[in-house]
Amino acid sequence: MDKMRVQGDRFVNERGEQVIFNGINLVDKEADHDFITPGGDPLYEQLAAHGINLIRFGIYWNKVEPAPGQIDEAYLARVAEQIQLAQRHEIYVFLDMHQDLYAAKWGDGAPDWAVLDDGLPFNRSDLWSDSYFISPGLHRALDNFWQNAPAGDGKGLQDHYLNAWQAIAKYFLEAENVIGFDLMNEPFPGSQSQEVVQTLIGYLGEKLQMSPEQLMGIWLDDTKKQGLLAQLNDAATYGEILQKLTAPVQAFEKATLNPFYDKMAAGLHDLLNGKALFLETSFFANIGIPTAISFSPDKNEVFAPHAYDLVVDTNHFENYSMARLGHTLAVHRQVQEKWHVPLVLGEWGAYFDQPETKAISEFHVKQIEANEWSQTYWSYYEGYFTSPTARVLERPYPQAINGKLHAYHYDPATQQFDLTYKAFPGTSRIFVPHLHTVAISQLAEQGVRADKKALPGSESGVLFITADAEQEVVLHLHIG
Template sequence: MTIKSSAARCLGLAMLVLGLTTPAAAAPPAPALGHAGRWLTDDQGRVVTLHGVNMVYKNPPYFPAAGGFGEQDARFLAENGFNAVRLGFAWNAVEPQPGVYDDTYIEQIKQTQQLLARYHIHSLVDSHQDAFNESVGASWSGFPAWATFTDGLPVQPNPGFPLVYFTSPAQNQTWTNFWKNHAAPDGVGVQEHYAAMWAHVAQRFADQPYVLGYDLINEPWPGWEYPTCFPKGCPRFEKDVLAPFEAKAMNAVRQVDRTHLVFYEPSLTNDFGTPNWMPNPTGDPNAGMSFHDYCFGPDDTCVTNGLDRAAADGVVGVVTEFGATKDQARLTRLTDRFDDAMASWMFWSQPQNQTPDHPQEPPTGPNLMDPAIVRPYPQAVAGTPQQWQFDSTTGTFTLRFSAHRADSGQPFAAGARTEVYLPQSTYPGGYQVVSQGAEVVSAPDARLLQLTTSPGQETVQVTITRR
């Protein structure tokens, strides 16, 4: 552990507020992903799409390797076409006492990130919680007990996560006090501690390759204000309370990492389809919106709400959670929907749930994904996507894109490659490619189909079918 005196803690927090912390000097060994409007982009300007999984180990000591995640699991994900992981950590473990950081714990998270990087898997480093802390009805302690202030209100009635959000006085009072920036035991506001914690974490990842960025907080809950969020959303809470809080964390990250994307999240109520009012907290142009899709009913408004809100602020939107089910028909419908929206996504597997009737299973390969979500998709497009679709019944995949860059509208240099992942499970006997405007340059039946756009072409159309 790194232990700071009270004076040093206060000085460090003051430096964050004043913007005096020295930024990380070293450039990342591999170029970080950026964005052009709604699109993620790589250092060549190609549009990148992510298919990923969540990996949040909620049992002490709260890091995936302790649950069994290792080399063969990273390989398993890469072989099944996953190029992203939302890698969760617990504030409770990072800062077990106010101003006291456990660097050994952060190093464990970093080692998993480095393992994923060796397989070219991007990590979204995620500060994760679900219902704050076990003392107020959570199934695990993502946030620390020293930041939990109930004002003596009871936890009961407590039906367990996630219904505890709607029923527990202690749960809602804790969140209300968090949004009021209640002083921690050392007299410093809990929000200042949270921002300083993020700076301490982010500086460990600032120079690492294959870091997608930072997800500032998972599913923030409005506290006692939640009844006002249904059905029209939380405009006051998101604009006047949540955005200023996430701005503190965002600014703290920017003191130590000016390169990687920083993702902010709207209120948890957006997961169920309420309108999204969340603005870019600081106007940072290198930002993204992390949002979730647990919409009910036949009309899935979560995707359009999130992408439209992100587009309004000129940032990239990523579906960082969906699923939590083994219903393969539902998963196919959802991933079809994401394809229609040309969205990047990260799956939440049902074995990761930690609810009263479902203990969390180890974060090993098969527990992190489902066969229904392994599907063809364009990992990198030397152009601007216009449409892609996959018919899981026939195995037919189609892709259409403009040959011009998303960031400038200019054509790519000759030889720029478009890369499409094609699963072995979808094409066990191989595949055929019909391409208009591009040449196939990869080996026959390669898992990663590579194409180069023919000179003078404005639009490329590709159709892949089973052999």
Template sequence: MRRALPGIAALLLALAPAAAADTPLRLGHDGRWLTDDQGRVVILHGINMVYKRPPYAPDAVGFGDDDAAFLASQGFNVVRLGVIYKAVEPQPGVYDDDYLARIRSTVDVLAAHGIVSLLDFHQDMYNERFQGEGWPDWAVMDDGLPAQPASGFPNNYLLMPALQHAFDHFFANDGGLQDSYAGAWAHVAARFRDVPGVLGYELLNEPWPGSTWQDCINPTGCPANDAKLEAFDKRVLAAIRGADPTGLVWHEPFVLFNQGAGTSVKALGDPNVGFSFHDYCLAAETTSPPTPDAGCAKADDLVFQNALDHVASTKEALLLTEFGATDAKSVLAPMVQRADRTMVSWVEWHYCGCDDPTTSGPGSKQAIVLDPAKPPAGDNLKTVTLDQLVRPYPQVVAGTPESWSYADGTFKARWTAGKGSSEIVLPARVYPSGYAAQVQGGMITSAKGDRLLRVRACAPEVAVTVTRTGKTSATCKPPPLAVNVTPQRVRAGKRVRLTISVRPAVKGAVVRVAGRRARTNATGVARLSVRFSHAGRVRVTVRSGSRTGRAFLRVSR
């Protein structure tokens, strides 16, 4: 969550060197890029949904199908879904599968709308004893120190020795705390390994280095503490691999990375690992109204560059999993523009206020929906925030992305072409009256006005420009659809069930036969029950956008 740790960002910047298709529901990666089963690059835009109060499940505050449908309608395709360790293992070695069933239900609801879920073992300030949440009570080891001074979030990290000692004991694996934590993750992974829509497992939200945190105010990281964090990552990764051999596992650097500190954590030695990072500009908190002009551009650029440098070294996938916690355009707009510029997928904080005890964006400040128990519409929406976050982007790229950008109704993207179809999300919030698309080096295969612009390359490089007005054009016209109908011979007067298949497979294509019509499913197949009254040759037509195709069948007496 957004935090204000005074003085740290300025020190880090002073020390830093001067040049420093519908969403697929199971993803892998190729270097920094997330990929689908066709090898296409997948870009994610989404929202965090973490409920930090008992019973720690999003459905407890009303998050459900209408919320998932709303997110999909805005073009979002990922939710970082909070899983609270205290709820997973309320007693040592005892797992609450009823709680995990509730999390599974939310994953299923999101997947039904084409949204993937990143399972996030979420914590802030360790446990309720320290005014936070995360670990169960039995996993608190603080040497009997008083939970004082109780200065709230995030100041307790800096000022409360008891909280710092709790992290010291955890990263030392005292009392087998890490072993228990790893066992809980293995249990979760065993339940979710075959669940469609799971993006992966995020090991620990915003780890804190404990009582030696000052050592980590360093642009190159803190080797001694990073070694402990790396050992923890590997321990939990190994436990997860015992349950799920291939699912993506995401790890975070220490939380001071959010303000420009480096990390010396190395590659974890596993091919399916991602790097999750956060970016909150401290300077923006010191001005009213918030503004990025007090050094935020330089600070945020440093955080992004550190993340890009890390995955360039480790070959891990990359995902910005927190930023925002505000409704200030002056903060949100530069961040999403920076993510576009660096081609980084992102997940903003947060869907709702939801009585969040550990955020500096309380109440409606951090929300896009005020109350998930009510329909996400009208006065229940934070339109000022949505207007910054909802934007066009290339959800799927068949090839290698080169650039994309959006400003004032104009979206531009370029990529080096590969096999398959690319998909650009064009939300109605941005293009309420439709759009015009100009495509160079490719053909448009989607229907006019579709909110998912599909482009197939016909040249080594593709460039797309989308505007609110103008004419749609493309370098190449799509080839006709190949249509097959079975059976091809039928008798007049007898009802017959026809199967019409379209290649390439097109979902939603309109099929017409003898005055009857149907639409193709996701595999490009439609079925019709028809009775032909006369003998002769009957035409079957198919249309999908500007693409057409036809076939014939023979009706005999």
């Protein structure tokens, strides 16, 4: 497989072709599966047939380093088997050190020996993520991690974390289809989060004439919470609220998260072999707060934010807000433009089988196409392939453009695919579902030379467009 590298705000392969990734998360949280998504070779074949060419693959600190300083290479070998299956089907991978609620004993992530909570309580909420806001033990454990407090062996927690990443990087040093490492899923500030929460409660309390106790009670009640969120379904109001939260969120990123990323980058510098570092915003920036994380152009870094609406992880799909999602995606675009780095939308969705999610998924994909982003949808699950989102993502898109991509878009209503780019001498690669519906003669009439290659066991395939000299390519294809 082609080696990938970062060039400005794009991924390029070893021939210098611009690469677009259309991907999905494989992050299995089930101990019964040994935290690896079951399915084997047939799963990867089906993913490739649906146009998936990138996987955000979840790994866990407690599995990598179950005891201080002890790396479980048998676990890494099981991960490597999955990466080799992906390679067999020309699918790239970046490894995500996943955590939810910091620790394996509360959610997933840190091993028990790295949880220094000083005996403070963990309080479980109905909506899993609300536990972040009401658990003193979780706050203390995270504070100790961010301060690099010593584990039982006297070595700092962050130092252990870096050593775990170094072991991972060494193990996958020569893996051709591993393009990088996502250093931490959704970093959470710990006790500093209370300043964000108090700022939000203070603002909403004044605006809605409610006490902090009333507001927290509403927030933790799923039904009452929907009424509150309905009042935030306005881009101007939503943006005003997020502006109030920006200072405390950015304070954590500037003082704590950026130094952490710098430390990881320095420790991994000699072990990357061209692989990129994927940097996520803090947890709160998933909803559209401008991030203050910084990027170094010489460190092969990728902006890997998440984008969720406030109703994520509930069953209230009818209350998803395009205004709030649009604000979040626009803010992420501004950050990318500021730093001129590639953007991979690492998580979005969690939509599953609800019919309302088709329109929401199409909204996301339209923004992804317009910005020429790569993405990894959250997430694969049994039944994914018949979901509304899977049908939206299985669409024509340019996987590799030998030249300068101007624009592309697929309209699912008309089944029309439009692509314009300045071609250089050589061949570009377009994924096409229902490849048999594309006639080579149709392409010849539009002034390009093309070949087709079907993918095994499916109606999907790849369209190869070859130019002998520099030329403008403008394609209008009906697919389906």
